[in-house]
Amino acid sequence: KAGVTQTPRYLIKTRGQQVTLSCSPISGHRSVSWYQQTPGQGLQFLFEYFSETQRNKGNFPGRFSGRQFSNSRSEMNVSTLELGDSALYLCASSPVGDLGNTIYFGEGSWLTVV
Amino acid sequence: DAKTTQPNSMESNEEEPVHLPCNHSTISGTDYIHWYRQLPSQGPEYVIHGLTSNVNNRMASLAIAEDRKSSTLILHRATLRDAAVYYCILRRSGSARQLTFGSGTQLTVLP
Numbered sequence: 001k002a003g004v005t006q007t008p009r010y011l012i013k014t015r016g017q018q019v020t021l022s023c024s025p026i027s028g029h030r031s032v033s034w035y036q037q038t039p040g041q042g043l044q045f046l047f048e049y050f051s052e053t054q055r056n057k058g059n060f061p062g063r064f065s066g067r068q069f070s071n072s073r074s075e076m077n078v079s080t081l082e083l084g085d086s087a088l089y090l091c092a093s094s095p096v097g098d099l100g101n102t103i104y105f106g107e108g109s110w111l112t113v114v
Numbered sequence: 115d116a117k118t119t120q121p122n123s124m125e126s127n128e129e130e131p132v133h134l135p136c137n138h139s140t141i142s143g144t145d146y147i148h149w150y151r152q153l154p155s156q157g158p159e160y161v162i163h164g165l166t167s168n169v170n171n172r173m174a175s176l177a178i179a180e181d182r183k184s185s186t187l188i189l190h191r192a193t194l195r196d197a198a199v200y201y202c203i204l205r206r207s208g209s210a211r212q213l214t215f216g217s218g219t220q221l222t223v224l225p
Contacts, residue, residue, distance in 0.1 A: 043201075043213075045212050108156075
């Protein structure tokens with residue numbers, strides 16, 4: 001069974017640009033969530049999507065957005081990039097069910113803003 | 115929100131058992147205790163989870179205190195590949211798939 005796949009793995013963008021990151025969850029998983037990891041702030045929750053609807057959102061500005069498609073694949077977008085957006089962006093998927101379900105993470109997308 | 119407290123770092127010798135502690139004194143009755151680990155340059159990896167009873171799997175064991183205010187992740191024989199940051203996380207009711215990561219414990223395994 002394929003794991004969570006994120007693309008691209010590495011990218012460099014310039015301040016003011018926008019970026020779109022893609023995530024393919026494990027087959028059959030309908031919940032997809034996104035996290036940002038930086039050395040200073042650690043791992044922080046961005047948002048979660050289920051059945052194409054955003055169910056939870058972390059404390060991030062509106063420049064950070066996402067969506068989920070009918071096949072459960074998800075994208076996140078960051079507009080007007082700032083230097084502080086340089087981070088590892090992680091996607092995670094999980095099956096529906098109780099709180100005991102495992103959440104599976106992808107390898108992440110490394111974003112550098114210059 | 116329920117919070118966990120872990121030591122910043124721990125060291126272990128290779129092939130010896132490692133006990134990684136976690137305090138979660140404000141845990142609620144429906145919070146599951148999850149452990150994840152993150153190897154360098156990788157996404158977090160699920161290790162184990164439990165609710166009330168001790169749990170074992172091929173990677174580790176989870177010992178949960180009777181009052182559930184603390185837990186211990188046990189790696190029975192540490193290997194160099196177990197060097198990672200270990201996160202103890204409570205799955206909060208109502209935000210089932212939102213994990214709140216603390217700073218975790220950096221485990222160093224010495225050869």
